[in-house]
Amino acid sequence: MSMAIARREVAPVPRMLGAQLWSVVLGYIRNPMFTLFSMVLPVMFFCFFGLTNIHQHISSSVTVGAYILASMSAYAMSNVLVYNIGINQATQRARKLDVLQRATPLPGGVALLASVIGGMALAILALLPLMVVGAIGGVEMPVTHWLDLAAAVIVGSLPMLGLGMLIGYGASPNVAPALASLIYLPMAFASGLFVPLTEMPSVIRDVAHYLPLYHLGQLSWNAVGYAQEPVWQALAWTAGWTLVLFLAAARAYRLDQQRKFS
């Protein structure tokens, strides 16, 4: 062995992750419809609901504009995580991308990490046009509120990342888009993201407190100064839901792997 030139036995993980991430980004660029929708829809909803009475106050310090901006930020971020990750993952499974990948030296965790990073990045990117339109449209808040809002939706959306992965690994690709809508949209309504909960039937108001999107909404509204639920409580619920949904997603992942590779 003394003559042997030291050759790497496996490729460096950063190189694999970088290449994998680049392929995710290229996928977004080549498939711009989803990317565009995920950016345009929240802006459009904000214009419909928020711009009309943007300066009207819902509390002494918070305007309708700021409130709706917070709701739509929560929607923009969580929407991308559920749909993008869920449907992408399910489609990749259907086309057996994972089978060929599995036969290569690429660790499964690296592929997963790349799609999560890509999904998170796209979701954060979806916030930008919304916030720009909000600022131009006349939402006036201290800078700290803008930053708090961004941080709140990123942290508060983590359970939806889990839900996205659960759908991605648990559902068949034909079912995944419908299933994502069936779970996500009613939950968004029942959590008060589109219509304030005060307008909802009391049954829904009672259920709302258990939903992860409700607490995401609370964190977002808190960030712009409209506090209802204490932050620590919303964070505790978020942490709990994140744990539950990540565990469920991990189980779905393991079952899927077992079906194919055991």
Add this chain to the structure above:
Amino acid sequence: MNENAVELREARKHYGAVEALRGVDLAIGRGESVAILGPNGAGKTTAISLMLGLRRPTSGQARLFGMDPGDRRARSRCGVMLQESGVSDVLQVRETVDLFRAYYPNPLSLDRALRMAGLEEQAKVKVGKLSGGQRQRLYYSLAVCGDPDAVFLDEPTVGMDVESRRAFLDGIEEFGRQGRTIVLTTHYLREADELADRIVVIDKGLVIADDTPGRIKSRVAGKKVTFTVMPGLQEADLAGLPYTQLQIDGERVRLLSNEPEAVMSALFRRDLAICDLEVVGADLEDAFIGLTHHTQKEEVLTV
């Protein structure tokens, strides 16, 4: 250092109640070119899956370069072409090859990987726009782009036209001449004859033959006799003839025999009106059908 490229030891694989492999012992040395043949459902793909660690044996063992097949060091030395497994349609050929190159520690250059698969002109074409044959060549490019010591090709020429198939097979042969290990399964049995220096026949989950293409052919019926008869010929009309296999397809009769002369003289003696008579050496396909047919008839699996 001299460990085998691939080893299966007493490998069994059950899918529920189905026994896909029923105890396979197989060692493939470095630099060998081995073709795995067998009818559909014989267990070929399962065997390759065990070698690559895509599936775990129910009992027994699989080793890849002396390691667990799931070991990334072992996988880094292998290139793989699988049936029914995909890559993203929206990426270009060149981007896809680049992606896979990043998985391997010492990959070929992009140009070289594309050239080996004859894809230079398609480098900037999106994968979704490739023809079936071009897609197969892309998969081949992905299999060799990591400069592997061993390549595993599961039905590699499906969907290729004659010309690109020829070029493709030449490419694999050249690759084999560089001391690489080649393991392939194929339905084009002529392909196995041309490419492999060893053929492993699997049927019903067992290895029923493991030899050079020449010896496999000589083991079973030496000649193939085909002719056309008047309609209405019954199998009974040919009873007693020294054939190992008989197939009547309308007016066309095909049989395999080690004593073609005896078959002919019997045919003429029985005064059957035959025409278009042909006697040729059985090719691998015939040999292969003979082998699997044999086991079906006797249910004895000692070869």
